[in-house]
Amino acid sequence: MTVLAHGVGTRTDLPIPIGLALFGAGAAILLTFSVLLLFWRTPRLGGGGSGRPLPPGAARVLDSPTFQRALQGLTLLVALFVIAAAFAGPSDTPHNLAPWVFYVTFWVGLVPASLLLGPVWRAINPLRLVHRALRLVVPKPRRAERLPALGLWPGAVALAAFLWLELVSPHRSDPVVVGAFLLGYGVVQVGCSLWFGEDWFAAGDGFEVYSSLIARLSPWGRRDDGRLVFRNPLASAIGTPEVSGLAAVVVVLLGSTAFDGLSRTVWWQSGPGADNSVLNGTLGMLAMIALVAAMYLTGTVLSGRLAGQQVAVQPRRYAATVIPIALGYTVAHYFSLFVLDGQTTWILASNPFGSPGVDLFGTYRNVLDLAAVSAGTIALVQVGAIIVGHVLGVTLAHERALLSARRARASDQLPLVIVMVLFTFGGLGLLFGF
Amino acid sequence: MSPRSSAAPRALAGLLLAVVLALAGCAGKAPSSASASSGSSSGSPVAGKRIEVTVTHGKASGDTGRIRVPVGTPVTLVVTSDTADEVHLHGYDLEKELSPGKPTTLRFDATQTGVFEVELHEANVVIAHLQVS
Numbered sequence: 001m002t003v004l005a006h007g008v009g010t011r012t013d014l015p016i017p018i019g020l021a022l023f024g025a026g027a028a029i030l031l032t033f034s035v036l037l038l039f040w041r042t043p044r045l046g047g048g049g050s051g052r053p054l055p056p057g058a059a060r061v062l063d064s065p066t067f068q069r070a071l072q073g074l075t076l077l078v079a080l081f082v083i084a085a086a087f088a089g090p091s092d093t094p095h096n097l098a099p100w101v102f103y104v105t106f107w108v109g110l111v112p113a114s115l116l117l118g119p120v121w122r123a124i125n126p127l128r129l130v131h132r133a134l135r136l137v138v139p140k141p142r143r144a145e146r147l148p149a150l151g152l153w154p155g156a157v158a159l160a161a162f163l164w165l166e167l168v169s170p171h172r173s174d175p176v177v178v179g180a181f182l183l184g185y186g187v188v189q190v191g192c193s194l195w196f197g198e199d200w201f202a203a204g205d206g207f208e209v210y211s212s213l214i215a216r217l218s219p220w221g222r223r224d225d226g227r228l229v230f231r232n233p234l235a236s237a238i239g240t241p242e243v244s245g246l247a248a249v250v251v252v253l254l255g256s257t258a259f260d261g262l263s264r265t266v267w268w269q270s271g272p273g274a275d276n277s278v279l280n281g282t283l284g285m286l287a288m289i290a291l292v293a294a295m296y297l298t299g300t301v302l303s304g305r306l307a308g309q310q311v312a313v314q315p316r317r318y319a320a321t322v323i324p325i326a327l328g329y330t331v332a333h334y335f336s337l338f339v340l341d342g343q344t345t346w347i348l349a350s351n352p353f354g355s356p357g358v359d360l361f362g363t364y365r366n367v368l369d370l371a372a373v374s375a376g377t378i379a380l381v382q383v384g385a386i387i388v389g390h391v392l393g394v395t396l397a398h399e400r401a402l403l404s405a406r407r408a409r410a411s412d413q414l415p416l417v418i419v420m421v422l423f424t425f426g427g428l429g430l431l432f433g434f
Numbered sequence: 435m436s437p438r439s440s441a442a443p444r445a446l447a448g449l450l451l452a453v454v455l456a457l458a459g460c461a462g463k464a465p466s467s468a469s470a471s472s473g474s475s476s477g478s479p480v481a482g483k484r485i486e487v488t489v490t491h492g493k494a495s496g497d498t499g500r501i502r503v504p505v506g507t508p509v510t511l512v513v514t515s516d517t518a519d520e521v522h523l524h525g526y527d528l529e530k531e532l533s534p535g536k537p538t539t540l541r542f543d544a545t546q547t548g549v550f551e552v553e554l555h556e557a558n559v560v561i562a563h564l565q566v567s
Contacts, residue, residue, distance in 0.1 A: 010524045010525040010527070010550070011524065011525040011546075011548035011549060011550050012548065012549040013548060013549070014547060014548060014549060014565065014566075014567045094527075264549070266499070266500045269499075269500070269560075269563060270499050270500070276558075276559075276560070336548075368527075370525060370546045370548065371546060371547075374547075375547040375548070375567065
């Protein structure tokens with residue numbers, strides 16, 4: 001079967017009404033310039049030493065290897081079960097658990113989970129457990145010393161590969177394809193970790209990179225002294241290490257979500273995307289990523305030049321400030337998928353292998369309730385997410401500029417701010433579905 | 435901060451708003467392929483929306499593209515394919531077998547809002563997007 005964008009789904013959202021689009025655009029501009037010009041003239045966010053520590057007992061449990069290995073074991077069982085369902089369950093997507101668990105519950109669910117609980121995938125990543133087990137056979141990583149030089153680039157590549165599968169590949173919703181991808185992804189990741197050591201996952205597992213990045217906006221963080229703390233999410237975000245490849249990860253996420261939006265527009269569906277071809281899809285996704293990259297690089301480099309700072313470090317220095325914007329895009333595009341089509345996971349979980357008469361949790365006869373959230377609510381969430389992401393992004397960029405030069409003129413930041421405003425307009429425009 | 439920096443943002447804001455309005459203007463002119471084939475040829479006075487699509491060699495013609503209907507409209511979808519196939523309206527989850535050359539009718543009330551695909555399974559083509567708002 002053919003499917004709409006984002007892997008699986010039975011519906012896409014209505015275009016947002018003109019009133020909301022204009023209101024969103026106006027609010028974004030007004031709030032941006034209020035932040036930039038009226039308030040916030042000195043750095044205000046706490047640094048790496050800020051935050052209220054968790055009770056020692058709770059921190060000990062959360063940080064204990066035993067606790068994490070147990071969780072990883074649990075996730076591994078679930079993952080193996082889903083892979084088994086992908087291959088042995090019903091062959092048609094609407095009745096197979098795997099695509100829904102993977103594209104909706106896991107991929108989209110990773111966002112709220114990381115936002116509320118911190119870098120969860122790092123703690124429960126089943127591949128870390130597999131790596132640990134294989135270490136008994138392969139005692140030493142051969143190239144651990146090379147890993148830091150790669151930065152987050154491997155993670156950016158892994159994410160791009162997954163996003164291509166989700167948004168472009170022709171049989172993305174086919175359960176067997178999902179199962180094969182999960183197996184292949186696991187094999188490649190574990191192979192790399194054997195080569196580079198367990199730290200590979202934090203740099204090269206796209207899902208872990210994604211989850212840890214979003215967790216920068218969660219209320220949980222780790223202080224400079226290593227203690228788990230409860231703190232202002234913006235302080236965590238501004239403290240994101242300026243690793244090479246960080247900007248690439250953010251740009252890939254933003255660009256691919258923009259392509260997801262583009263592929264829902266009338267223009268795409270009746271133009272380049274009408275024949276559903278892999279080539280046009282691939283080119284479209286690459287074009288959107290390239291566009292976002294070009295805009296972002298231009299904005300950061302120009303801002304850096306105006307402020308008389310070293311140009312080469314600018315893109316990664318400001319990458320963390322785009323996290324909220326990427327998050328806003330993600331919420332705007334996937335919120336309805338999660339709450340509406342996400343119900344399918346819980347329906348199919350009652351009968352993962354499609355055996356007659358099986359109804360484990362008594363949900364198998366439930367019917368998808370597409371009216372669970374009204375169209376108006378969805379539109380409000382979409383516009384709200386984009387605006388909030390925009391405001392947080394501009395605020396973070398402003399703080400970042402003040403941190404790197406106390407007497408920075410606000411006008412030095414204009415190029416980057418213009419780029420962020422354009423991202424917001426682009427996001428609203430795609431939701432408007434022209 | 436230097437005083438000169440306050441004029442630039444204001445000019446910029448005006449410019450950006452102009453961009454938004456231009457965008458909105460474009461959007462208003464979006465292709466309204468929804469203009470119905472309202473001449474109800476079937477004879478009976480059908481209040482509602484009639485959508486007719488013909489598929490030949492895997493290519494859809496007729497009321498294709500984005501079809502807009504207000505929520506609550508009774509919809510009559512008539513599909514004719516040159517090969518045996520199965521039509522599927524996603525979201526509403528309506529399916530019907532198609533015999534070669536024979537017009538097949540799906541009738542339903544457009545009660546759920548959103549954009550839904552109308553797809554032919556065998557030919558693997560999306561023949562229209564139904565937009566209920």
